[in-house]
Amino acid sequence: MAATCPALEATNLARGYGDRWAVSGINLRLATGRSLLLAGPNGSGKTTLLRLLATTLQPNEGRLQVLGKNPTDDAMAARRPIALLTHRTQLYNELTALENLEVSARLLGLKPDKQRSTALLERVGLSGRGQHRARTFSAGMRKRLAFARILLQDPQIVLLDEPYGQLDPSGFGFVDKLVEELRRQGKTLVLSTHLLDRAAPTLDSGLILKGGRMAWVGPARDLPAAYAHETHP
Numbered sequence: 001m002a003a004t005c006p007a008l009e010a011t012n013l014a015r016g017y018g019d020r021w022a023v024s025g026i027n028l029r030l031a032t033g034r035s036l037l038l039a040g041p042n043g044s045g046k047t048t049l050l051r052l053l054a055t056t057l058q059p060n061e062g063r064l065q066v067l068g069k070n071p072t073d074d075a076m077a078a079r080r081p082i083a084l085l086t087h088r089t090q091l092y093n094e095l096t097a098l099e100n101l102e103v104s105a106r107l108l109g110l111k112p113d114k115q116r117s118t119a120l121l122e123r124v125g126l127s128g129r130g131q132h133r134a135r136t137f138s139a140g141m142r143k144r145l146a147f148a149r150i151l152l153q154d155p156q157i158v159l160l161d162e163p164y165g166q167l168d169p170s171g172f173g174f175v176d177k178l179v180e181e182l183r184r185q186g187k188t189l190v191l192s193t194h195l196l197d198r199a200a201p202t203l204d205s206g207l208i209l210k211g212g213r214m215a216w217v218g219p220a221r222d223l224p225a226a227y228a229h230e231t232h233p
Contacts, residue, residue, distance in 0.1 A: 005068030040209035
């Protein structure tokens with residue numbers, strides 16, 4: 001039964017702060033192995049929605065199911081297959097890159113594997129940096145190390161909040177390759193970015209948020225034009 005369940009299903013999902021709704025009336029169904037491009041102006045609720053989908057934030061209204069599981073019934077079981085990347089890389093600054101991955105492995109219940117961690121650092125462009133402390137890394141290098149942590153986890157669902165952020169243009173291709181790799185592996189992917197023309201061709205569907213509500217839903221390839229119309233009618 002679980003195999004036929006969508007990876008993510010939200011029904012009338014809403015989250016408010018005080019008397020203001022950050023997001024409301026969110027209805028989406030994302031099949032396993034499919035991808036969603038999330039767009040919207042600053043403050044439209046994109047990060048809040050990603051945190052709701054990651055189950056790190058609880059809704060005030062509505063229901064979320066993750067691979068058929070309700071987070072309110074078993075939060076850990078629902079959260080286990082999900083990885084969320086945000087602008088807060090949450091690294092241990094005084095630990096080396098390899099030590100950061102070792103700690104992450106232990107927290108995930110995995111056996112630390114230095115050889116695998118070294119290979120992951122090479123995959124994200126941090127070859128030779130394993131013994132360097134995270135506090136010496138630039139913002140872009142910290143983002144790459146955070147990506148290595150996601151690859152270490154090997155989640156079924158990957159949520160990326162502005163993955164191109166903090167990277168220089170030479171690093172954009174790295175994100176493109178990683179997204180393609182995750183898709184080939186059959187991961188379910190939700191990606192939020194302002195670089196719509198870059199992300200749209202490789203993703204399946206698109207969603208535009210405006211004022212915390214769903215303003216447009218359609219194929220990802222049509223999203224850049226729809227976004228231009230929604231924001232500059």
